[in-house]
Amino acid sequence: MKHLAWPAAALLVAAAAVLSLAVGTRAVPPSAVLDALLHGGSSPDALVVRSLRLPRTEIGLTAGAALGLAGAALQAVTRNPLADPGILGLSQGAAAGVVLAVSLGLADGFSGYVRYAFVGAVAAACLVYAIAARGRGGASPVKLALAGTALSAMTAGATNVVLTSSSATLDQFRFWQVGALSGREADTVVRMLPFLAVGAALVLACARGLDALALGDETARALGHRVHTVRVCAALGATLLTASAVAAAGPIAFVGLAVPHLARRVTRGAAHRLVLPLSALLGAALLLLADVAGRVVRAPAEVPAGVMTALVGVPVLVVLVRRKGAAT
Amino acid sequence: MVLRPHPRVSLLLHRRSVCVAVALVLLLAAVMLVSACLGQTYVPPAEVWRTLRGDAGPYDLVVGELRVPRIALGALVGAALGLSGALVQTVTRNPLASPDVIGVGHGAAAATVLALATGAVTSPGAMPAVSVAGGLAAAALVYLLAWRRGMHPNRFVLTGVGIGVALSAIVQLYLTDSELEAAEQVKLWLTGSLNGRGWEQAGPLAAVLLLALPALVWASRAVRPLGLDTDTAAALGVRVGRTRLGLTVLGVVLAATATGAAGPIGFVALTAPQLARRLTRTPQLPLAASALTGAVVLVGADLAARTLLPPLEIPVGALTALVGGPYLLWLLGRDRRDP
Numbered sequence: 001m002k003h004l005a006w007p008a009a010a011l012l013v014a015a016a017a018v019l020s021l022a023v024g025t026r027a028v029p030p031s032a033v034l035d036a037l038l039h040g041g042s043s044p045d046a047l048v049v050r051s052l053r054l055p056r057t058e059i060g061l062t063a064g065a066a067l068g069l070a071g072a073a074l075q076a077v078t079r080n081p082l083a084d085p086g087i088l089g090l091s092q093g094a095a096a097g098v099v100l101a102v103s104l105g106l107a108d109g110f111s112g113y114v115r116y117a118f119v120g121a122v123a124a125a126c127l128v129y130a131i132a133a134r135g136r137g138g139a140s141p142v143k144l145a146l147a148g149t150a151l152s153a154m155t156a157g158a159t160n161v162v163l164t165s166s167s168a169t170l171d172q173f174r175f176w177q178v179g180a181l182s183g184r185e186a187d188t189v190v191r192m193l194p195f196l197a198v199g200a201a202l203v204l205a206c207a208r209g210l211d212a213l214a215l216g217d218e219t220a221r222a223l224g225h226r227v228h229t230v231r232v233c234a235a236l237g238a239t240l241l242t243a244s245a246v247a248a249a250g251p252i253a254f255v256g257l258a259v260p261h262l263a264r265r266v267t268r269g270a271a272h273r274l275v276l277p278l279s280a281l282l283g284a285a286l287l288l289l290a291d292v293a294g295r296v297v298r299a300p301a302e303v304p305a306g307v308m309t310a311l312v313g314v315p316v317l318v319v320l321v322r323r324k325g326a327a328t
Numbered sequence: 329m330v331l332r333p334h335p336r337v338s339l340l341l342h343r344r345s346v347c348v349a350v351a352l353v354l355l356l357a358a359v360m361l362v363s364a365c366l367g368q369t370y371v372p373p374a375e376v377w378r379t380l381r382g383d384a385g386p387y388d389l390v391v392g393e394l395r396v397p398r399i400a401l402g403a404l405v406g407a408a409l410g411l412s413g414a415l416v417q418t419v420t421r422n423p424l425a426s427p428d429v430i431g432v433g434h435g436a437a438a439a440t441v442l443a444l445a446t447g448a449v450t451s452p453g454a455m456p457a458v459s460v461a462g463g464l465a466a467a468a469l470v471y472l473l474a475w476r477r478g479m480h481p482n483r484f485v486l487t488g489v490g491i492g493v494a495l496s497a498i499v500q501l502y503l504t505d506s507e508l509e510a511a512e513q514v515k516l517w518l519t520g521s522l523n524g525r526g527w528e529q530a531g532p533l534a535a536v537l538l539l540a541l542p543a544l545v546w547a548s549r550a551v552r553p554l555g556l557d558t559d560t561a562a563a564l565g566v567r568v569g570r571t572r573l574g575l576t577v578l579g580v581v582l583a584a585t586a587t588g589a590a591g592p593i594g595f596v597a598l599t600a601p602q603l604a605r606r607l608t609r610t611p612q613l614p615l616a617a618s619a620l621t622g623a624v625v626l627v628g629a630d631l632a633a634r635t636l637l638p639p640l641e642i643p644v645g646a647l648t649a650l651v652g653g654p655y656l657l658w659l660l661g662r663d664r665r666d667p
Contacts, residue, residue: 082486127657131657145486145489146424146485146486146489147657149486149489150653150656150657151653151657153594153649153653153656154649154650154652154653154654154656154657155653156649157519157594157645157646157647157648157649157650157653158646158649158650160515160519160643160645160646160649161642161643161646161647161650163515164512164515164516164519164642164643164646165640165642167508167512170508170511170512170515171508174503174504174511174515175504177500178497178500178501178503178504180504253493253497254493301505303501304500304501304504306497306500307497307498307500307501310493310494310496310497311494311497311498313493314490314491314493314494317486317490318473318487318490318491321474321483321486321487321490322473322474322476322483
């Protein structure tokens with residue numbers, strides 16, 4: 001099972017990508033998809049695939065991988081099965097950063113977005129951790145989750161002040177705020193890559209340290225790991241990944257929550273050097289499939305990917321919360 | 329002190345609570361008067377008083393038609409929210425739990441938006457009923473999902489948050505589907521605002537509050553033993569399960585009606601009971617003082633929302649979220665009994 005996980009996940013991602021290129025209001029047969037990708041051409045099919053669905057698929061792949069990887073890293077750092085960029089308030093923090101920057105006329109275009117998204121996400125991460133760590137019991141899973149959701153509600157309030165005061169900003173953001181892969185500029189992914197690469201490198205470099213963290217801080221120290229450095233490094237990587245995903249696709253919920261659980265189950269709780277990359281692959285596949293499903297559910301209208309992931313993710317959250325151990 | 333207007337009727341009154349209630353009523357009156365004076369045009373208090381007495385004057389339109397109905401609605405919504413917060417927090421024995429958190433607001437909002445989007449309900453008079461139904465359904469769902477060999481307060485809150493996310497995703501979907509103008513309307517309603525609202529929305533809410541009064545006299549007696557642990561309350565002859573269910577339903581109905589009238593205004597139900605208890609210093613959450621505190625908070629917040637950034641009006645729900653959010657975070661950071 002363990003050694004089959006890799007090829008299976010890679011195949012799943014490939015299949016999801018093909019579906020994402022082929023499915024929609026204009027169904028394109030896979031052979032024509034391949035033809036359009038290899039030879040271009042100017043048939044309607046080729047145009048739809050190359051100019052609309054290819055950028056969308058690229059964003060789904062990168063944002064999904066970023067969220068999956070960020071979720072796995074955050075769950076390991078906080079030793080918290082409920083951790084994910086959305087629940088810990090990072091996504092809303094990033095979103096608030098973007099909305100405020102745009103409304104103040106600071107950010108234009110994607111490269112500006114991602115900078116402010118990062119600032120917002122870092123601020124949210126520091127706040128949530130500082131609040132949850134106070135009091136008795138320290139930063140327990142549920143306290144972190146509650147602090148994150150409380151902060152999310154507050155930043156959503158701040159974002160709403162901006163959005164209800166300016167109709168232009170609302171029109172620009174109501175699609176982005178839900179989390180959707182469509183209607184982005186074609187070069188979005190290219191601009192995401194540096195942030196993604198740095199974030200992923202930071203997280204993957206911490207893989208062995210994250211394994212040690214699972215044994216508890218004392219044991220990890222005894223094994224010679226710098227617990228504090230590992231935590232900060234992995235959290236910073238996860239924040240970078242979240243910021244780039246949110247800047248490109250909006251605050252998409254729950255991908256980071258469900259995927260690491262799936263990855264750990266498939267690999268039987270194996271080491272993080274397996275779980276982290278697998279989470280990235282599964283995250284990409286999940287987000288793409290959610291996006292494809294959103295195109296089919298109410299055709300010809302579309303359901304944004306973020307809505308689909310929320311509707312699918314909430315049952316997962318409820319199951320996790322009902323499990324013994326998560327709520328204490 | 330105990331009031332005995334009749335040998336068979338007795339009413340226990342906490343002296344400090346009575347003083348606090350009187351002070352809160354005076355404060356509410358003052359805030360309402362100030363709110364009637366301030367705005368785009370300043371109206372002197374004497375003119376406000378003249379309009380209230382029903383004498384014709386130059387400011388009849390501004391004060392009588394715009395401000396007074398809006399302020400009255402704000403006081404009613406705030407009272408309903410404060411009261412419902414006190415009931416829900418008493419039942420869950422958790423200062424974090426409030427109708428906002430257990431999905432009532434999101435449920436009411438989703439039901440209202442779906443009714444609008446599908447055109448199933450068109451008459452504005454039916455909207456409060458729709459939002460009450462949505463709020464009740466969401467709260468019931470959260471309760472069922474969080475119940476697992478008992479009720480852990482944190483599990484309850486987290487489940488509520490999750491269901492809230494799913495419901496708000498449905499609402500967001502409607503926002504992206506509709507024309508910009510409709511989206512703006514809904515977005516404004518969803519943020520919670522008293523702008524352009526008045527007697528029309530205040531009527532159903534006042535009716536519900538009046539109907540709830542007899543239930544509240546019962547509730548004020550029933551909440552007292554619930555502050556004790558379950559076994560002691562049961563030993564005192566309280567039907568704990570039934571009492572809790574009754575109080576919760578009452579709290580949810582109040583919150584959902586308030587949501588139907590002014591949109592989901594967050595954090596008032598969460599903060600008002602805690603503020604009120606610090607004023608009265610009673611061991612349990614005071615119901616009347618919570619309602620009055622809620623009214624003061626919301627009328628004050630609406631005044632701020634109207635006058636802080638003229639000519640722009642901030643939706644009052646966004647303001648209460650900005651002020652109430654830090655309070656909630658502070659509450660979380662405090663050393664609490666449960667980890």
